[in-house]
Amino acid sequence: xxxxxxxxxxxxxxxxxxxDLLDEVVGGGSRAYQARKLGFYTPPWYPKNALQTAVxxxxxxxxxxxxxxxxxxxWELTGSGKNxxxxxxxLFKWQESDWDGWWRIVxxxxxxxxxxxxxxxxxxxxxxxxxxxxxxxxxxxxxxxxDMIEFLGSLHLAGQVSVFxxxxxxxxxxxxxxxxxxxxxLNDRYxxxxxxxxxxxxxxxxxxxxxxxxxxxxxxxxxxxFLPRELLPKPWxxxxxxxxxxxxxxxLKHLDTF
Numbered sequence: 001x002x003x004x005x006x007x008x009x010x011x012x013x014x015x016x017x018x019x020d021l022l023d024e025v026v027g028g029g030s031r032a033y034q035a036r037k038l039g040f041y042t043p044p045w046y047p048k049n050a051l052q053t054a055v056x057x058x059x060x061x062x063x064x065x066x067x068x069x070x071x072x073x074x075w076e077l078t079g080s081g082k083n084x085x086x087x088x089x090x091l092f093k094w095q096e097s098d099w100d101g102w103w104r105i106v107x108x109x110x111x112x113x114x115x116x117x118x119x120x121x122x123x124x125x126x127x128x129x130x131x132x133x134x135x136x137x138x139x140x141x142x143x144x145x146x147d148m149i150e151f152l153g154s155l156h157l158a159g160q161v162s163v164f165x166x167x168x169x170x171x172x173x174x175x176x177x178x179x180x181x182x183x184x185x186l187n188d189r190y191x192x193x194x195x196x197x198x199x200x201x202x203x204x205x206x207x208x209x210x211x212x213x214x215x216x217x218x219x220x221x222x223x224x225x226f227l228p229r230e231l232l233p234k235p236w237x238x239x240x241x242x243x244x245x246x247x248x249x250x251x252l253k254h255l256d257t258f
Contacts, residue, residue, distance in 0.1 A: 007051065013092070104140045194237055
């Protein structure tokens with residue numbers, strides 16, 4: 001999921017992931033957001049006029065809707081916005097999902113003369129959160145077999161790719177899982193967010209400090225494969241990092257970005 005994000009996608013991700021922090025600000029439950037708060041989801045250096053342009057464009061394309069709540073303009077993530085979120089971040093829907101215990105395994109043997117198609121296949125596997133078990137063998141704990149079958153049909157790769165399920169991957173499974181998805185590095189990033197919050201949480205936070213830590217979190221979850229809890233190392237600081245933002249909501253009441 002690591003990629004150069006459009007401001008649109010970063011705002012959508014922020015609304016979806018951290019929106020519950022703002023529910024209290026606007027009355028709760030509606031998933032509506034104060035317009036000036038959307039700036040928290042973009043990097044601190046992001047130009048204000050570019051943010052306003054992005055929000056305006058999202059409104060025109062129907063990704064967000066504009067209403068008035070208690071005399072103030074607020075935005076709400078629409079059905080189209082949620083669909084765009086899933087297209088931009090296909091792994092996001094798996095966060096905190098219960099695992100059915102099955103691995104999806106893709107094995108392919110695509111000829112060198114079809115290198116472009118082979119590269120497209122690999123890109124799709126990575127996009128869907130697959131890890132490379134070994135050469136031409138990719139695995140995922142997520143229920144994406146149907147997505148893969150449809151994609152393979154569009155590339156006319158029948159006979160060159162096999163998709164099946166298994167309960168176990170074989171010896172050394174835990175070590176390979178950590179290596180495939182670089183879980184140690186991801187866990188370190190979450191840990192640093194928690195440590196940063198511990199340093200500043202007792203202070204009177206300013207806009208840039210809150211914006212910085214929110215963006216550290218968003219840039220980290222953009223690379224998170226959202227593996228089932230059973231497969232994560234312990235302790236998993238992603239859980240603690242999420243708790244950081246429950247504490248942050250008290251600070252958001254007093255801060256603006258626009």
